[in-house]
Amino acid sequence: GQQLNQSPQSMFIQEGEDVSMNCTSSSIFNTWLWYKQDPGEGPVLLIALYKAGELTSNGRLTAQFGITRKDSFLNISASIPSDVGIYFCADNNAGNMLTFGGGTRLMVKP
Amino acid sequence: ETGVTQSPTHLIKTRGQQVTLRCSSQSGHNTVSWYQQALGQGPQFIFQYYREEENGRGNFPPRFSGLQFPNYSSELNVNALELDDSALYLCASSRQGKYEQYFGPGTRLTVT
Numbered sequence: 001g002q003q004l005n006q007s008p009q010s011m012f013i014q015e016g017e018d019v020s021m022n023c024t025s026s027s028i029f030n031t032w033l034w035y036k037q038d039p040g041e042g043p044v045l046l047i048a049l050y051k052a053g054e055l056t057s058n059g060r061l062t063a064q065f066g067i068t069r070k071d072s073f074l075n076i077s078a079s080i081p082s083d084v085g086i087y088f089c090a091d092n093n094a095g096n097m098l099t100f101g102g103g104t105r106l107m108v109k110p
Numbered sequence: 111e112t113g114v115t116q117s118p119t120h121l122i123k124t125r126g127q128q129v130t131l132r133c134s135s136q137s138g139h140n141t142v143s144w145y146q147q148a149l150g151q152g153p154q155f156i157f158q159y160y161r162e163e164e165n166g167r168g169n170f171p172p173r174f175s176g177l178q179f180p181n182y183s184s185e186l187n188v189n190a191l192e193l194d195d196s197a198l199y200l201c202a203s204s205r206q207g208k209y210e211q212y213f214g215p216g217t218r219l220t221v222t
Contacts, residue, residue, distance in 0.1 A: 031209045042114070042200050042213035043153070050209070088152055092209040096143065096166040098202075100152030 004089055004101035012109040013079045021104040022073040023089030032072040033090045033098065034063050043088060047074070084108055112137050114203050114214035122220045123191050131186045131217045133201030141165070142184040143211055144176060145200040153200055159184050160206050188219075196221045 003026045013019055023032070031050055035043035047058050049065035049072060056063055062075045076083055086105050090098040115134045123129050135142050141160045145153035155168035159178035173189040182203070188195055198218050202211035 033210065035213075040215075040218075042202075042215050045210055045212060048210050090152075092211070094166065096141075096158045096160075097155035097168060098143070098145070098153070098211055099155070103152055 004091065004099060006087075006089055006101035006104050008104060009102065010105040010107065012107050013083065014109045015080060017079050019076040019079050019083070019106065020073060021087060022071060023101050024071045025091065026070075027093075028069045029065075029072075029091045029093060030069075031092045032063070032065050033092065034061075034072075034074050035088045035090060035100075037086045037088065037103075039085075046087075079106075081108060114201060114212055116199075116201050116214040116217050118217060119215070120218045120220075122222065125191055125193060125221055127191050128187065128189045129191060129219060131188075131199050131201075131219070133184045133186070133203075133214060135182045135184070135201075135203030136212055139203035139205055139212070140182050141204045141206045142178055142182065143202045143204070144184070144186045145202065145213075146170070147198040147200055147216070149197075156186070191221045193221050195219065 006023050034046045037043040047063040052069045054065040060077045086103045088103045089101045114136050117132045143158040144156040147153040156170050157167040158165045162178045175187045177185045198216045200216045202213045204211045
């Protein structure tokens with residue numbers, strides 16, 4: 001089956017920094033969904049992408065659907081402490097089931 | 111607009127027991143999907159319900175079963191619990207034909 005690889009697996013952020021993470025697939029995707037999950041909570045949908053090359057923003061978040069349809073990136077500008085959490089990319093190619101990547105964990109620099 | 115709700119929040123069961131988890135979908139949504147999330151991993155699709163019937167299933171054994179009711183709420187039932195069933199169980203609702211799914215807060219199940 002298809003696999004989603006997210007990188008980096010974890011990263012430290014300092015308030016005010018820009019953050020970038022990406023997701024790659026072994027197969028072509030029709031959709032990319034980006035979610036954020038806080039500890040003990042369910043994932044919250046941040047951005048949905050539907051077309052190759054599509055660039056979509058949601059506040060300080062920007063995500064792009066790669067031209068090859070096998071990758072996507074998520075950028076966070078001017079990070080703030082509440083950006084800490086786990087970010088997941090997901091695909092809904094089958095029309096009903098979401099397939100998730102392993103997640104990128106954002107932590108605050110000590 | 112009411113979001114997705116799940117109950118209970120936490121549950122502790124013994125190996126071999128049975129458990130029922132409940133989910134109320136977001137208003138306007140007619141489809142419910144269930145996911146299992148082990149610690150440190152992404153959610154794994156269990157199954158989806160639409161029009162009170164199963165509409166797709168992931169790689170989970172038959173002892174995982176579900177129901178959807180006329181008001182679109184849903185139950186997840188797990189029989190013969192195993193230690194590996196310990197996880198966060200997430201319910202997500204959506205409109206049929208739409209790719210976006212919206213998650214509830216989850217039920218933390220611990221099997222001892």
